[in-house]
Amino acid sequence: MIKVDRIHKSFGNVQALRGVSFAAPDGKITGLLGPNGAGKSTIMRVLYTVLRPDKGYASVDGIDVVADSLAARRRIGALPHGAGLYPHLTARENIAYFARLCGVEKGVLDDQVDNIIKLLEIGDFADRRTKGFSQGQRTKVSLARALVHDPQNVILDEPTNGLDVMATRSLRDLILKLKDAGRCVLFSSHVMQEVAALCDDICIIADGVVAIDDSIDGIRERTGCDDLEDAFVAAIHLVAAE
Amino acid sequence: MTRTLVTVFLKEIVDNLRDRRSLASALIMGPIFGPILFAFVISLSIERSLDDVEETMELPVVGQEYAPNLVRYLESRNIEITDGPADPDAAAAAVRTGLHDVVLVIPEDFGAQLAATRPARVKLYSDGANTQGGREARRAARALSAYNRELAAIRLSARGINPLVLRPINIDDIDVSTPSGRSAMLLGMMSYFFIFALLMGGMYLAIDSTAGERERGSLEPLLSLPVTRTQLMLGKIAATGVFMAFSLMLSLLSFYVVLKFMPLEKLGMTPNFDLAVVVAAFFLLAPFILLGASLMTLVASFTKSYKEAQTWISVVLIAPTLPILIVSILTLRPQLGFMFVPSLSQHLILVDMVKNEPLNGLHIAISVFSTLVFGALLTWACARLYRREGLLG
Known part of the structure; x- marks a missing residue:
């Protein structure tokens, strides 16, 4: 709300x-x-x-x-306009970094990252470094990053x-x-x-x-x-x- | 609090270990180029100072035939006489154009003047603006005046006067500098290399974690997370500091290795730079890490882009030389007040270490403490700056 x-x-x-x-x-x-x-x-x-x-x-x-x-x-989970990723980290690492900063507990962190990767259908490139990703791939990863802590x-x-x-x-x-x-x-x-x-x-x-x-x-x-x-x-x- | 800090810290370390530019500046720029440049400068100065004593010097002489004794005398002083230009005018031109460094011109009436016990005139052409030529000219002049004294002594003896009457004073030059002390002069610039390596080690991290994040568009999502900006900033500064410490340690070790291979004893130098000094120097310079990391982060967060940050941080890289330079030019001795100045205090204490002189505990304490205080102040300023809206640019 x-x-x-x-x-x-x-x-x-x-x-x-x-x-x-x-x-x-x-x-x-x-x-x-x-x-x-x-x-x-x-x-x-x-x-x-x-x-x-x-x-x-x-x-x-x-x-x-x-x-x-x-x-x-x-x-809040926010996707700012033109949000950028860390090019030297993989998509999964990008998402996990934000999950950790959002306070997602260690025990459930991997599961939650896996779930969001599945939900957004980015499994194919989740373990590649994000340098050189297409705009669509980047947006999906940014979105996964914003939603990984399951915000209201x-x-x-x-x-x-x-x-x-x-x-x-x-x-x-x-x-x-x-x-x-x-x-x-x-x-x-x-x-x-x-x-x-x-x-x-x-x-x-x-x-x-x-x-x-x-x-x-x-x-x-x-x-x-x-x-x-x-x-x-x-x-x-x-x-x-x- | 700590979890956020550690998360940011680890991410920055991993991220930058994968970044060739960050890694190169931490591992190559400071630790490798510094010692190589240093070794180059030292071997150059060794060569030059050895020149003076041992090497045969070439001296073109115009009119050798008018003064065969003088020529023989000069040759006995390890000066190789060669044929000079045709006439005095050509000699002046040859020196001016740099064809010869020095030319000696002996006039036709040299022998006649000597025989008449009138001062016989010779001309020594040199170019004062040419340092190499200046040294050769001084050496030639020294040889000539020695010949002059010898002739005078012979003339006095021939007239039954003790030649010593012409020597009311005998000057003995006594150099009290110890071999370690002499090395310190040359190794004075070494402390700047360490500070430079230290700063270079963290430079790209500092830029990347502020201006870089902004340019990439990753700063805004990061700031929208439920963590405070101070936590983010401290994690980034900590990661920057680790890279800087790593770069410092590497450059100290590479100096240690390079100095082992330098023929410093030829210069009469025995710098005190064993492993114990390497460790001590590391802890002496370590407080500068916080200062450097926060200073670079501060500068980078002011700038609008990666390129602009790079430009301004290059200025930061030069800034620590200023106090060192001023004190070296004015040849000031270490005193208490200097210990409050970061970079200068580390420089002065390091020089004493290398000279193997007793260290002043109070000086070290002030140096460490004041540098840490400056670092803490700058970190605080960074935190203030990070809270600004304008951080997003």
Whole structure:
């Protein structure tokens, strides 16, 4: 369960977030949709606590991400945008390193790493050094790394970037599995169709504010557009008009 | 707390052991290039100083036929006389262009002047800007003035005067430096090699664990884990320190081996560099590891990219030479105040060790303590810096 309440964040003179609020409940996939530079990554970085908000409140499972960032991080598995691996370590070592840092106990560590490798179907290259991995392989390993400690909340920043059709598909299946397991999944993208195919709720962000936050049908209804892409454009124009 | 630290530490060690660049700078740059360069410099200076005494020197002389006795005298001083340029102008030109280092010109009236007991003039051409030539010119001048004194003595004797009247003072040069002391002058630069090797050993680790992580995009996922940034940083500094210690030990040992093969006794040097000194020097320099590791980590976390970090850390590699250089130029003796300056204190104590002089316990204690305090301060500054948002760049 993720809650964001009127978060503000500036970098110098640039106001990246101007009072963003939304909620992502457990057992649902929430999509953060918005054009490039809308503030999607910034809000996610606030949630996995590498950025501190200037104003506002955000919580993960009721834990304040500013006051108790360490406890909040324990509840999160994050895949930052363009996350990189350690090229001299094998995929398995990369995953195990993160599992250890997340406090996974020694006795269960190997099992948990094996399970996530099976789940993400990366067994074929799990024991190769990650140098020279394809984008799809890298994303899968990064994802395995983020999920190895079995977090309740999963934050994925543009995970499908640079993935081919097959890889996107298997990623989509995985996200649905997480949803069925009752996880809270927050997922960002600038690709309309992807969000439409996956998400239960969509939060459209433009220019640092939430333009619209509703279910897919709700968004169609409120913008009066049947086509989701038109609805997206209409929502963004709404912000620009203000 | 400790589990995180150990996890980060072990991962950095494994990661960097597999990285050729980290490994090369720890195993090759400091430990191998340092001693090789050192051996090269020493053998060069041995050759040069041996030149002076033993080797036959070549001296082109213009107008040999006007002073056969002088020529014979010079030859008796192990100076080989060769035919010089045609005339004095050509002699000056030959020296200026570097064709000859020194040329002696004897004028036609040399014999006549001597016979008339008037000062006979000879000209010695040399180029003061040419160090090799300068030494040869000094040697030729020494030989000429010796001949001059000999002639004067003969003339005085012929007139019934004791030649000693021309020698109211006799100067005896007494060099009190011990053979170990003389070695210390040459081995003074050695302490910098060790500090350099020590820093090189951890350089790529320090860059890789900050600027490198950021550039690779692995820093952000790492910081989103439920561990504190201070723990991450301490684990990285610890791994950097181990590489540095390893590099230091290797370079001390390789020096030990190289010195065994150097003909230092030819220079009258007997540096005290046995295995006991190797071990003592390791513990003397070890406190510098924390300082160096935290300093390099600090610099690397300021920079935006791997390349920028490399540039700035090269500056850090030179910085420890500055105090050593200043003290060497001003030829200051070790004193208490210097022991508070890291790198300088290690240098001064190491020189005393190599000279086989009694060591001052207080100096060593201050050196170790102050270097550790500086290291702790820098580590603390690193921790502060790691907590910044800007760390992600």
